[in-house]
Amino acid sequence: xxxxWRDLAISFALICSTNAVAQADSLTGxxxxxxxxxxxxxxAHTPDHHIGPPLGGLLDRPAGAVEGYRYSEALRNSSWRWxxxxxxxxxxxxxxxxPNNAMNYVNPMTAEETQRLGEWLLGES
Amino acid sequence: MTSTLTRRRLLHGSLAGIAAGLSGGCAKHRSGRKAxxxxxxxxxxxxxxxxxxxxxxxxxxxxxxRVGGRIWTLDALPGSPEGGGNVMGANYGxxxxxxxxxxxxxxxxxxxxxxxxxVDGQRIARDDWASAEANPLPDAWRSIPPSRLMGKLNASxxxxxxxxxxxxxxxxxxxxxxxxxxxxxxxDAAIRLIGANNSYGNNLDETSLMxxxxxxxxxxxxxxxxxxVKEATKGNMRLPEAxxxxxxxxxxxxxxVTAVHQSSSATRVTLASxxxxxxxxxxxxxxxxxxxxxxxxxxxxxxxxxxxxxxxKVVQLHCIVEAPFWERAGWGGSxxxxxxxxxxxxxxxxxxxxFNMTVWINGDDCDALNAMDEATCIDRISRALWDLMPxxxxxxSVGQLVRWSNDPFAxxxxxxxxxxxxxxxxxxxxxxxxxxxxxxxHTAEAYxxxxxxxxSGERAALEVMRLLA
Ligand SMILES: Cc1cc2nc3c(=O)[nH]c(=O)nc-3n(C[C@H](O)[C@H](O)[C@H](O)COP(=O)(O)OP(=O)(O)OC[C@H]3O[C@@H](n4cnc5c(N)ncnc54)[C@H](O)[C@@H]3O)c2cc1C
Numbered sequence: 001x002x003x004x005w006r007d008l009a010i011s012f013a014l015i016c017s018t019n020a021v022a023q024a025d026s027l028t029g030x031x032x033x034x035x036x037x038x039x040x041x042x043x044a045h046t047p048d049h050h051i052g053p054p055l056g057g058l059l060d061r062p063a064g065a066v067e068g069y070r071y072s073e074a075l076r077n078s079s080w081r082w083x084x085x086x087x088x089x090x091x092x093x094x095x096x097x098x099p100n101n102a103m104n105y106v107n108p109m110t111a112e113e114t115q116r117l118g119e120w121l122l123g124e125s
Numbered sequence: 126m127t128s129t130l131t132r133r134r135l136l137h138g139s140l141a142g143i144a145a146g147l148s149g150g151c152a153k154h155r156s157g158r159k160a161x162x163x164x165x166x167x168x169x170x171x172x173x174x175x176x177x178x179x180x181x182x183x184x185x186x187x188x189x190x191r192v193g194g195r196i197w198t199l200d201a202l203p204g205s206p207e208g209g210g211n212v213m214g215a216n217y218g219x220x221x222x223x224x225x226x227x228x229x230x231x232x233x234x235x236x237x238x239x240x241x242x243x244v245d246g247q248r249i250a251r252d253d254w255a256s257a258e259a260n261p262l263p264d265a266w267r268s269i270p271p272s273r274l275m276g277k278l279n280a281s282x283x284x285x286x287x288x289x290x291x292x293x294x295x296x297x298x299x300x301x302x303x304x305x306x307x308x309x310x311x312x313d314a315a316i317r318l319i320g321a322n323n324s325y326g327n328n329l330d331e332t333s334l335m336x337x338x339x340x341x342x343x344x345x346x347x348x349x350x351x352x353x354v355k356e357a358t359k360g361n362m363r364l365p366e367a368x369x370x371x372x373x374x375x376x377x378x379x380x381x382v383t384a385v386h387q388s389s390s391a392t393r394v395t396l397a398s399x400x401x402x403x404x405x406x407x408x409x410x411x412x413x414x415x416x417x418x419x420x421x422x423x424x425x426x427x428x429x430x431x432x433x434x435x436x437x438k439v440v441q442l443h444c445i446v447e448a449p450f451w452e453r454a455g456w457g458g459s460x461x462x463x464x465x466x467x468x469x470x471x472x473x474x475x476x477x478x479x480f481n482m483t484v485w486i487n488g489d490d491c492d493a494l495n496a497m498d499e500a501t502c503i504d505r506i507s508r509a510l511w512d513l514m515p516x517x518x519x520x521x522s523v524g525q526l527v528r529w530s531n532d533p534f535a536x537x538x539x540x541x542x543x544x545x546x547x548x549x550x551x552x553x554x555x556x557x558x559x560x561x562x563x564x565x566x567h568t569a570e571a572y573x574x575x576x577x578x579x580x581s582g583e584r585a586a587l588e589v590m591r592l593l594a
Contacts, residue, residue, distance in 0.1 A: 031179060034178065
């Protein structure tokens with residue numbers, strides 16, 4: 001056991017150190033959706049409401065249109081329609097896109113990740 | 126500590142380490158997919174569950190003998206009152222989803238009894254507040270109950286965007302709440318009452334006005350039916366317990382982490398027992414006072430911040446009441462005071478004739494209480510209680526004293542930002558350092574409290590997955 005600890009200490013000292021750690025940035029759209037959206041939305045095509053409305057069938061859907069969900073007035077009256085560009089704009093900064101919406105969300109993803117997530121979500125739906 | 130497991134892992138780690146060392150390069154740590162999460166609060170548990178879901182090996186290490194951190198149900202007391210996080214907001218999407226998925230039943234909290242006022246040594250019935258002689262407010266303000274005064278801030282709230290509360294441009298005009306409220310025309314008496322029971326600062330002088338705008342803006346948005354808050358029927362701690370139960374690998378309980386070190390390709394976490402655990406990444410989802418105690422060799426800028434961010438002070442005395450003695454005198458049962466007692470929240474224990482009565486003291490008034498030994502502190506608060514309600518002496522028994530600032534694994538209730546501080550501190554404190562990632566309530570963007578903790582765990586899991594994917 002003692003030998004083992006000593007080897008470990010030595011090997012640690014040998015590992016070279018740099019501050020920058022390479023970022024793989026290869027998360028899939030599905031992973032990104034799971035981490036960043038799935039707690040508040042479902043992928044259902046039916047009115048399966050969580051804190052947010054379901055995102056199934058999102059492509060070409062008018063904003064604020066799922067039956068039975070209590071949207072903010074801002075989203076309901078936005079006359080937005082969901083497509084890759086509108087979805088990416090919404091996620092990049094929901095407050096600027098549609099002021100006074102109720103999503104209360106600050107996007108932790110990079111622009112590329114947001115794009116990848118959007119492609120996956122719209123393809124999925 | 127499961128020492129066999131640890132030893133086997135150590136051996137594995139050492140061989141891999143030697144291989145990396147001998148190859149002389151920066152070869153990636155072999156399995157490359159192991160993360161350690163230090164602390165089993167909501168943020169750490171949420172991060173751990175996401176990482177496990179995507180096939181990462183996760184080891185959660187918890188200092189205490191219980192999970193949940195700042196969620197702490199006092200299960201030994203009748204009514205199981207909450208010593209920590211109380212209510213789940215109606216818009217807490219992540220918390221509510223986790224409770225739903227893990228079948229942790231929720232309910233609307235039993236109603237807290239109506240609150241009367243004890244101001245300037247005078248007891249004032251809630252219906253008499255506006256006309257009471259002891260109400261120190263000028264005419265236009267007299268009908269506003271003390272607990273609602275801060276809400277007047279929303280008339281001038283500049284925070285229109287979720288992340289604006291730490292926006293450097295807006296922060297340039299941030300001031301202390303004391304001078305800010307005064308400049309906005311709040312009467313001195315109102316400022317004094319706001320300061321008496323302010324959950325978002327220890328004193329108004331060191332509290333950021335912008336941080337008060339943030340909180341008030343949230344409450345303002347949550348109007349109407351959205352105010353329907355929830356709690357876990359059997360205690361909020363059932364939620365982190367259920368989350369912990371989902372983990373593939375049992376949590377190492379009772380194992381305070383004392384140091385975290387890293388090379389370019391690996392991290393090593395040292396426990397108080399002297400044992401070490403190696404991984405490819407570490408998440409530190411800890412309140413800052415607990416983080417300060419861990420040796421981490423952080424950049425100087427971050428270390429300085431760790432020292433300067435303040436934490437909210439709360440002392441609670443949880444009492445059990447046998448009978449509603451206040452009814453005879455016509456009082457409501459709860460109190461809002463401007464003296465040592467702070468606020469007293471009383472609520473029925475469902476299915477019984479008893480009540481939980483919690484004395485909730487916050488801010489700098491806690492300093493003297495935190496310095497006393499436990500018996501003296503309980504005695505001090507009890508005497509103040511009996512002065513306010515002499516009948517309480519017979520009908521009330523002390524259940525438990527909770528002093529969050531004295532708890533080495535919390536060090537306070539939540540992060541407080543000094544005037545202007547959030548402009549730089551918030552981003553700096555959540556920035557990863559190599560393979561070490563930070564989470565916890567204080568690093569959240571959109572939410573505070575329990576939902577903020579969950580939100581921050583998501584972000585940290587994302588960062589770790591980017592690194593290790
Ligand atoms: C009195 C009180 C009332 C509150 N009321 C509300 C409310 O009504 N609504 C709301 O939303 N929020 C409320 N909150 C806030 C909410 O409880 C917290 O924001 C949330 O639980 C924080 O979670 P966290 O994961 O960020 O941190 P924590 O829960 O503090 O988790 C950190 C974990 O790390 C562990 N740890 C610390 N040091 C070490 C170490 N060296 N080694 C290993 N482990 C360590 C701790 O034991 C703990 O388990 C309240 C909090 C308190 C204290």
